[in-house]
Amino acid sequence: MAREKGQPKDGTRHPRNGLNDLPGNAWMFFTKTILQTSFPSELGHDLRRQHYANKPPRLMQQIIEFFTRSGESVLDPFAGVGGTLLGAGLCGRRATGIELEQQWLDIYLQVCRDAGFEAQETMCGDCLEVLPRLIDKGRQFDAVVTDPPYSPALKKTLCDDRYGRSNRHSPFEAFSASPSDLRNSASFDEFYDRMEVVAGYLLQLLKPERYAAVMIRDSYQHGEYIPASFWVAERFRKVGFQFKGLKIWYQTGAPVRPYGYPFSYVPNIVHHTILIFRR
Numbered sequence: 111m112a113r114e115k116g117q118p119k120d121g122t123r124h125p126r127n128g129l130n131d132l133p134g135n136a137w138m139f140f141t142k143t144i145l146q147t148s149f150p151s152e153l154g155h156d157l158r159r160q161h162y163a164n165k166p167p168r169l170m171q172q173i174i175e176f177f178t179r180s181g182e183s184v185l186d187p188f189a190g191v192g193g194t195l196l197g198a199g200l201c202g203r204r205a206t207g208i209e210l211e212q213q214w215l216d217i218y219l220q221v222c223r224d225a226g227f228e229a230q231e232t233m234c235g236d237c238l239e240v241l242p243r244l245i246d247k248g249r250q251f252d253a254v255v256t257d258p259p260y261s262p263a264l265k266k267t268l269c270d271d272r273y274g275r276s277n278r279h280s281p282f283e284a285f286s287a288s289p290s291d292l293r294n295s296a297s298f299d300e301f302y303d304r305m306e307v308v309a310g311y312l313l314q315l316l317k318p319e320r321y322a323a324v325m326i327r328d329s330y331q332h333g334e335y336i337p338a339s340f341w342v343a344e345r346f347r348k349v350g351f352q353f354k355g356l357k358i359w360y361q362t363g364a365p366v367r368p369y370g371y372p373f374s375y376v377p378n379i380v381h382h383t384i385l386i387f388r389r
């Protein structure tokens with residue numbers, strides 16, 4: 111196929127590309143706004159799926175490969191069972207993961223042992239307490255790639271069980287009861303306020319001109335769409351990040367339910383928004 115005018119040559123990395131190790135065609139491909147991945151059964155998926163919101167390591171790898179070069183460092187303050195940490199390992203990056211619940215880090219460490227992977231740096235605790243300690247130590251990272259809780263706990267998840275949980279792999283009991291869990295924020299406003307504090311710390315921990323990729327899922331409650339990703343983006347802008355755009359991760363295989371049918375439009379939200387910020 112003929113190259114369009116101005117399109118980079120396949121297979122060649124631009125000599126002035128200081129951001130990543132990608133050849134021009136891979137750089138161009140990543141700038142498309144849609145990413146499509148399912149959950150391949152690999153890298154301890156059976157163990158990791160105990161976490162209600164684990165992410166495919168190969169998806170995280172694609173994001174990390176765009177925003178870092180080999181050997182560079184990635185920070186994830188909401189590490190869960192390590193989608194980002196494993197993704198970083200897959201492409202030869204160093205990573206630091208903070209997670210509130212030791213049980214999730216234990217699963218990540220078990221997956222590493224089973225796969226023969228060297229474990230990345232992990233810290234158990236509330237990131238609102240751990241991040242300022244990293245700032246005090248003068249730590250700096252080449253990228254932030256993270257997947258926070260998306261909102262406070264929602265009353266109408268799965269439409270009050272109307273359509274069952276047959277496609278759901280994780281037990282709801284897996285949620286933390288800790289008040290430090292951002293998911294246990296009392297309201298959307300409190301959740302956004304706490305995300306703003308996290309954003310302020312991340313800005314200080316990121317090297318100048320580098321990027322943060324933040325995954326947020328919008329939701330639908332009480333007859334209205336809740337664009338949580340827009341509100342989180344606004345809070346990151348408020349602390350000084352530049353909002354560079356977004357990518358949509360289309361979660362192939364997500365179940366589709368007839369929520370509003372045949373009376374009204376109710377979306378089946380089968381995507382996550384990946385917000386891209388630059389310091």
Ligand SMILES: C[S@@+](CC[C@H](N)C(=O)[O-])C[C@H]1O[C@@H](n2cnc3c(N)ncnc32)[C@H](O)[C@@H]1O
Nearest residue numbers: 163164165188190191192193210236237291292
């Ligand atoms: C959406 S999940 C991340 C899943 C992860 N990407 C994975 O692949 O497993 C969000 C995680 O943030 C953690 N979390 C919530 N509040 C936190 C806080 N204040 N500090 C650190 N971790 C927190 C939760 O325990 C949960 O594991």
